Structure formats: C-alpha cells, structure tokens
Amino acid sequence: MRRELARRIAFTIGALLLFRLGTQIPVAGLNVPSYSPMLDFISRLSIFALGLIPYLTAAILIRLLSVAWRGLNSLERSGEGGRRKLARATLGLTLGLAAFQAYGIASALTSIPGLVRDPDGWFVMTATASMVGGVFVLVWLSEQITRHGIGNGLALILSVSFIVAIPQNVVGILDLVQSGAISGNLVLGHAVFWIITIAVIVLVEGARRNVRVEFGARGVGHRQLPARDAVLPIKLNSAGYLIPVTVAPWIFFLPLAFAGFILGGDHPLVAAAYRHLQLGQPAHMILVSIAVFVLAFIYTAYVVDPEDTAKSLAQHDGTIPGVAPGEATADHLDRVVSLTTVVGAVYLTVLQLIPEVFELYGIGLPYSMIINGGGALVVVCTALDIKTQVRDVSLTNPGGVRR
Template identity: 65%
Template sequence: MSRELARRIAFTIGALLLFRLGTQIPIAGIVVHPAFAADRIAPLSIFSLSLIPYLTAAILVQLVAVVWRRVRALERSGEAGRRKLARITLILALLLAAFQAFGIASAMRQLPRLVVNPGDWFVVSATASLVGGVLVLIWLSEQITRRGIGNGLALILSVSIVASLPSEVETFLTQLRRGAISSNVLVGNAILLILIVALIVFVERARRNVPVQFAARFVGDRSLLSRSTVLPIRINSAGYLLPVTVAPWAISLPVAFAGSIFGADDGSWVEAISAHLQFGEKTHIVLGSIAVFALAFVYTAFVIDPDHAAESLARQGGVIPGVTPGEATASYLDRVVSLTTVIGASYLTALSLIPEVFLAYGNALVYKMGGGAALIVVCTILDLQTQVREVSLTNPGGVRR
C-alpha cells in the first residue's frame, strides 16, 4: 500500500467516525432516557436529517436542467458553471433543511416528556441545530471526496444503511427464536439478497462498447497516430436516485393537488384514489413501475446526448466503423443508447419493485435491504475499489506508474 493511499484511507475512516459520533449527539433541550439504545438516539441527533435535503436539492436542480436548456448549458460550461450550480444546490438544500427542521422541532415539543422546556426557543435552537448538522455533513462529504477515498456523499449514505443492519438482523433473529418466522424464510431472504447484490454488480459493471477509430492527425507540434478504441455506454446510465425518487412525486403530487382543490374527506373520490395509491398497493406498484421506467429514459437522454457525442467524435477525428460521421453517427448512437436503456430501465424498475412487492406480502427483511439500499452500498463499494486501484497506480505528483 502506498503512503498516499494509506493517508486517504485514514482520512476517510476518521471522517466517517466523526459522522457516526455526530449521530449520537442529541439535540439540545431533549431528554434522552438511559433506556434508549444507540440506534434510537440517531433519529433525535443533530444529524437526524442526514443528507436528504441536499440530495433532494440536487435532484431538483437536475430536473430543472432536464427541462431548461439554460441550466443544462450552465452545467456543461466548465468549472465556473459547475461551481455556480453547486452554490444554487447548497442554498436550496439549506432552505429545504430549514423547512424540515422547523416541522420536526414543532412536532417534538408536542411529545410528552421529550423536551425539557417546550417553548419557542426550543423550536429555534432545534431548527438551527438540525440545519447546522446538514451543513456539517455536506462539508464533511466534500472533504472525503477531495482528501479521502471514494465519493463522500455516497459513503455517508452507505454507512447510515450499514449501521442500521445489525439491529434489523437482531430483530429477525429474535423473531426466529420466538417462532414468528421460520428458518426457511430467513434462509430464503438471505439467498434473495445475495442474488440482488450479484445482479447489481453485474449490471453496474456492464458496458456496451461502441468501436471507434481515430485517424492520424497533428495537434500543434505533436503527431498522433491512428488508433482504435471504444466508446463505453453504461447499461444503467440514469443512476438510481433521480428515477426512483421522482417517481413517487409524479404519483402523489397530482393527488395532493386534487385534494387541496376538491377536498379529501372520508368517502370522497380523492380519498378513494389516495387509498389505492398508498405504498404497497397494486395500483401504486403498477404506476410506480411505469414512472420509474419512463424517468430512466428521460434522464438517460439528458446524461447521454447522441448529437453532442457525434460532434465531439467529429472534432477529434473519430469515426464509428461503417457509419458516416455527423447525423448518421448521432442516429446510430441514439439507437444504441435506446436499446441499452431498455435493459437499464427494466433493471431499475425491478430494483424499485423489490421493496414494495415484498412489503406488500409481509416480507420486511427484503424491504429493509432490497432495491435502493443495496444499490447504494454496492455501487459505493465498486467506486471505492476503482479509486483504490487508481491511487495505487498513481504517483504523488499525479503521474501513473
């Protein structure tokens, strides 16, 4: 192990330990009973909101970029444009955090024997603590990305998921000892989780390699020889967070809007529709699957622009064998991306269905660790593996060995 790699790993471990320490620091002004377990303190800690407001803000900015060409151009305009978008995302995240924190603090002071002095000052101080916790986590995730190893945001999310697993496993083992579930169910769940992880590893590493031939050319005083390479296209170019996060919004927001106009009293048609669209209901499963599948296509079209890729290849003297440069290349890439996205969108839809289907049939273990949670953890580990290899093969000056 190189000295640089050891330093980065040590920094990352220290930052993650700091994060875990913060999850055990309760909000000032609440009564933490001695009987509280460590995992029960976390929802009442200064890091209670985790990075959810920041993720929500980032997703909203990405959505705006999909539909607003000016924001999309800003994202592709270089480092200055990306810094401006980062500032916008941070401001939006803090606004969302303040809104959520105020609601949580207001609800906490209504709970009996939880808050010492449930007055307005507690709401102000608790809101400030929660928003400050989000700001600290954003800063900490950026420091991990810059000075440590791996993506800081993904690592913090993964550690949160993994840290909750021991208590979940303990709960299921207790149910097994009491006879509430059979050992066959537990073994079946374990096998299913292994298959889910294997599927994620296979798909996330899979690429559709498009052959590209670069002709010999001069760049300044340098002569570049002709060479053959590939243009790798990921099977899952849409990621996970945006399609699966936005899909519930697409289902719930129209119902909420209808309820605000027509009312959602008991027996009303809005209330009946809302009942059928609850998580785990068949209607929600069908509409949610359609929404995830469609959003995967929409976001992939934003991430991969065939026209831009064709222009970039033409500028660099690259051609796809057997395909005419220009519009024909763009059409060819569009067909390849579309066919690849069918597989990726089906894969994302299946992952999003796993928790909901198994929760609907009373299988909570797969609900806890299926789909998104497994994808986040596995992709974080794969990214760590890649970065460790890169740092190991790179000298301190940034030159590959």
Template identity: 70%
Template sequence: MTKELARRIAVTIGALLLFRLGAHVLLPGLRPGDWLTGSPLVAGAITRLSIVALHLVPYLSAAIIVQLIAMVWGRLSSLERSGERGRRRIARYTLILTLVIASFQAYGIASTLTTIPNVVPVPDDWFVLSATASMVGGVFLLVWLSELITRHGIGNGLALVLSVSILVHVPGDVAGILELLRSGQISGNLALTHAVFWIVLVALVVFVEGARRNVRVEFAERKVGERTLPARSAVLPIKINSAGYLVPTTVAPWFLFLPLAFLTYIFGADALWIAAAYKQLQLGSLGHVIIGSVAVFVLAFIYTSYVVDPEHTAESLAKQGGAIPGVAPGEATADYLDRVVSLTTVVGAVYLTALQLIPEIFEPYGIGLPYSMVINGGAVLIVVCTILDLLNQVRDLSLTNPGGERR
C-alpha cells in the first residue's frame, strides 16, 4: 500500500465516522427522556431525528431536478457539457435548490414535532428555527463530506455515504430475522430461501453492471501538433445499465402521485373516487405494479438517451478521425449507435424494473421478512456498484506514483 493510498483511505474513514457521529446527535431541544411516555413507534421515530435526519435526500432531489431540466432545456444541457466552469455553475444551481428543498422539509418536520405531546419540552418558534437550521446544516455537512471523499479520499463520496447508510441497517435486520427463527415465528426454509435469493441477486448485479456492448472503432493515422498518431483499433463500451438507478426510480412515483395530488387539490380529498385511486396505487397493488413498472422502463430509455447521446458521440469520433467499420461517418454512425444503445437499453430497463419490483412482490404475497425500508433491490444495486467502483479506485491508486503517473 502506497502512502498516497493510505492517506486517502484515512480521509475516507474519518469522513464516514463524522457522518455516523452526526447520525447520533439529536436535534437541539430534544432530550431522550421526553418521549419515553409515548408509544414505542413514536419513540423509535423520534430517536432517529438527528442533525443529519434528512440525509442526502434534498441534494439528490435537487440534482435529479436539475438533470431533468437539462434534458428539456438545451441551454442548461450545453452548460453542463461546456467544461469545468459550466459544471461549477451547475453545481451552484444544485446547491441553491438543495437549500430550498432542505429548508422546506426541515421546517415541516420541526413544525410537526411541536404538535406531538411529550416530545419537545418547549415547543416554541425558537425550537422550530433551531431544529430547521440544524437539519439543513446536516444536509450540507453530508454534501461537504461526500465532496471531501471524492476529492481527497478514495472517490465517489456520494455513493459511499449512501452505501454506508444502507449497510448500517443490515446487522439489525439479521438480528431480527435470527430472533424470529429462534422464536419459531418463521421457518428456516424461508430464511434460507431469502439468503439464496440475495446472493443470486448480488451476483446478477455484479454481472450486469460489468457487462458492456463493445462497438469496434478504427482510428486513422493523424497528426496532432508535431506528433503523428498511428492508426489504431479501439472499442466504444456501452453499459447495459447506462441509466443508473436513482433517476428512473425516483421520478417514477411522480407519474403515480403528482396527477392524484393535482386532482385532490381540485376535487378535494373527500371524493370517493380519489380515495379509491389512492387505494389502488398503494405499494403492492396491481395498479402500482403496472404503472410503476412502465414508468421505470420508459424513464430508463429517456435518461439513457440523455446520458449516451449518439449524435454527440458520432461527432466526437469524426473529430478524432474514428469510424465504425462498415458504417459511414456522421449521421449514419449516429443512427447505428442509436440502434445499438436502444437494443442494449431494453435489457437494462428490464433489469431496473425487476429490481424495483422486489419489495412489491415480497410483501403482498407474504414471503417477506422484516427488512428495514432501505433494504431492497435498489439498495443492493447502490452498494454493489459502490464496492465495484471502490475496488477500481483502490487498484488505480495502488498503480499510481505520487506524481500522478501510472507504474
């Protein structure tokens, strides 16, 4: 292990320890004994109200909204691709939107706490202000820690913080399942079936995330400055899952509930057909399964078309003297890449939809175990991808000299 790698690992561990420490610091104005007279459900919820209670949700929401705007507004999209200066402006817009979303969510939580008996000793405006400021500050603390890990740690700090927040629930879930086994409330075959299922799922995620559709590219001999680059062959790798997980699965529920929220505002929540529609769109219901699956599938295509732009790729290849054998440069290359990406995305979209359906299948049919709400197919995807990226980062840092040159 090189000194540089050891330093980066130390920075990463320190940042993650700060994150976990913040998760145990209660909001100002709350004391552990104040809610002991309440129900266990209320007590359990309140004990999770730390200064980082909002986690990275406002930041991720802001980033997704900015990306969606960039997909339909060419000026913002071009700004994102204009270089480091443009990316800094995008990051600034994202942080401003994060502040707005976090403030709104934090104020809502703080205001609600003042209405629950035996929770806040002095439920006044000062508590609401201090709790709101603490939660908003917690969000920006996590954003800063994520950026610290990305710049000075082992990289990909956002995914690493998300993965740690998921993994901390695993020991408690395992302990709960073992207790149910000991008391005879579930069978050993059910627990074994779940264990095999998650092992197979992890293997599938590793396989799909590592899979690539390689398009062969030939580069002609060309002169760059005083250097002459010889003709060479290369491949253009296209991921099976180019859309990732967060954008399709985060935006998909908007297709379910935003129209209902709009109709509720117009017709009122007392309308019988509104109540029936909400019932038919609950987790595990047929309506939720069908609409949610179609939304994730379609969004995977839409977001992939934004991430992998065939026209931009074809233009870049032409500028660098590259061509796909048997395909004319320019529009023909863009059309060929569009077909390849579309066919590849079909597999990726089915894969994402299947991961999103795991909790929907487990719960309604009585084959679920008492996992925490964060343990699902998406959590497996996030953790596995983070670990794979972590291994690549560590390997690259191990093969890099202090001057930045590979050995």
C-alpha cells in the first residue's frame, strides 16, 4: 500500500498548502500598502480570517444540545440519516455565526480612516461574503483531507495554524534575549517545560483503563464462535479539550454580559466582576478550573454511556468477570469511568491553566497566550492520529484486508 499512502500524504500536503495560500489572499477593497501603522493586523484579514471558529462553535453548541436534549441525542445515535441531519443543522448555524462575525468585522473596518478604498460602496457586503465563503471552503477542505488524506482535517488545519506561528515567535524571543529584555535562563526553562509537557500529553493520550470482558460461545449463521476474552478500553481523557475549555468561560461570562446589558457596563458591580475575571486573575483561574473539571465529567458521561455499553455487552453475550449483567454492569462501568475521568479532568484543568499561571507570576514569554496547553494538545493528538492512520494504511492490503 505504499502507493496509496503516498497518494494520501500528497493530497494532505496539497490541501494544507491551499489553506496557507488562502491565508495570504487579503479581503478585497483594503488599502493595505498605504496603511502601515496596522499592517500586521491588516495582513491577517484574509478570506480565511475567521478560520474554523464559527464551525467549531456551531458544532460545540449542537453537541451541548445533544447532551441536554434527549431527542437530539437519539437522533445522533439513530444512524447515518440522523447524523446527516445534525451535520446540516451545524452548517446552518455556522452560516449564521460566520455572517454575524464577518459583518461586524467589515463594518468596523469602514470606520478606520483611509483603510477601505470605498467605505460607502459595497465593501461591507463583499467582505462579509468573502469571509463567510472562506469558512465554508475550510470546512469543505477539512472534509476532503479526512476522506482522501491522512489524519483528521479539522485537527490538521488547526495544528498548522499553531505551527506556522512558532518560527515568528522564536525569532521574536531571540531578539528579546539579544537585547537583554528577557533572560536566557527563562527561555531555557520554557523549552524544558514544553518538552516535559509534550511528553506528558503523549503519555496521557495513549493511556487506557482496560476492563476485561468475557464473551461466551455463540453461533453466527452456520459458524460457531468460541468463547473469548477481550478488553473494553476507556481513555483517561475521553472528554477531549475543545468542549470543556471552550464552554467553561461561557458559564460565567454569559450571565455577566446579561447583567451588563441590564445594569449597564459602567455599573460598579459589573465593572468589578469584569476586572476580577480577566485572564491571569485568581478569580478567573479558580472559576474556569472548576468549570473545566465539572464539564469534563458531564461530557465524558455523554461520550461513554455505561448503560448503553452494558446493554451492548448483554446483546453480544459479554460479561465482566465477577459482575452480574445488566444494571450491575452499568454501575461497575460508571464507577470505573468516574475514577478514570478524575485523572483526565485534572489533566485538562492543568493544561488550560498554563498561560494563566505564566501571566499571574510574570514568567511568560510573548508566545504564552498563543501557544498554550490546548494548542500543544491539539498538535500532539493530531500527530498521534496521523501515526495511527499511516500504520493502518501501511498494514492494509488492497480491498481493506489486514496483513
């Protein structure tokens, strides 16, 4: 399968180059060369300026509705037809979110003197349309990578966005070291810290709690399958990263925004709350940590459903040694998943706290708020996924038969 593997790798590289090309195509109608004071900011306003954020936000909202609304949850588990309906709903919500965000950006640009060539013309409409179109091009491109390339397309595009920022950050840090603005020992400490962090991420993401399962002998057609032993693997981090860490700030910022709308943004209580909930403040660190820890449990309960797993085992004549089938099996799996999730929740909480701790103690570097624990987790998991897919393609004969 070397030819198939080479084809998939080439397709993935070509798609990622297309993504990088799109990030260099600016939104039409901007006077970029003549607007040097904000050239770095304006250069990022490409047709892919919104990235995949609207789509990921829409997917997270749909997933949260699936957790809270049993009907939507049943639709997701009903098969391919239900998943297609959810995919269409996600794209529809993506369109609304992207249009709202793109319109806001385009309208704000017209208020900057000399930036837009024709602020009274069609700029807002064309800029909005181009940025919204860029989001859907990225969604389509990510699907093509997943289908015809190597790795998960969404994760790869996100990872490339993190990775391409590293050389510029490294050059900036070296300039600061040469000028004496920061200590070389601090930079060395950060390098050692990230090496250890990446090693921990690889270890945790590959860790599994294996629950031993016994399957009895059963007949399938004219064949008699013998009794066999197997394991039910449970990941330490079944909740992933995006949903717990993305949703956690919503829990207190949405009520705070509502309070600001009712009382006014300059109200002393609202202003004090916003001040204490800034990134790096102790109150923000405590509240977000608690929210991430709790959300990791809630989402793991959705992803790993002990009752559904117990029913599936019973249907296939599978039992856990020493545990009665049915409700006892569900309770046993619930205890195992809960204890395992404690480790995963602590792990996620520590990862999301990394940039805030740097900010709180004043030991951060210019990259700290961009390349953080979440970015490292996304990149490492993407690399591990690519490794697994490369191995699977290499060990598969034409026709999908394992060697």
